[in-house]
Amino acid sequence: MNVSTNKKIETLRKLLVLNRIKILTLLSQKDTCVCQMVKKLNLKHSLISHHLKTLLDLKYVKTIRNGQHIIYKLIESKRDIVLELLTIINN
Numbered sequence: 001m002n003v004s005t006n007k008k009i010e011t012l013r014k015l016l017v018l019n020r021i022k023i024l025t026l027l028s029q030k031d032t033c034v035c036q037m038v039k040k041l042n043l044k045h046s047l048i049s050h051h052l053k054t055l056l057d058l059k060y061v062k063t064i065r066n067g068q069h070i071i072y073k074l075i076e077s078k079r080d081i082v083l084e085l086l087t088i089i090n091n
């Protein structure tokens with residue numbers, strides 16, 4: 001396999017983690033802050049933050065400051081990829 005293929009496989013491996021899928025599902029529906037994710041996903045703040053860091057590093061998620069809150073949202077150019085991935089997983 002070439003370097004590009006290996007990189008894509010590594011990205012998929014990092015995306016296909018249950019809690020990251022939950023976060024991506026939530027973000028595909030609505031931009032949100034960690035405090036709302038804690039309530040909706042019933043996960044600890046620190047765990048969500050850990051997974052968000054990975055998604056930020058992969059450049060699938062970005063942040064926007066809204067007063068004291070940091071809002072997370074899908075990067076538009078990745079939205080179709082995420083939606084396709086979620087469709088495959090949910091079928």
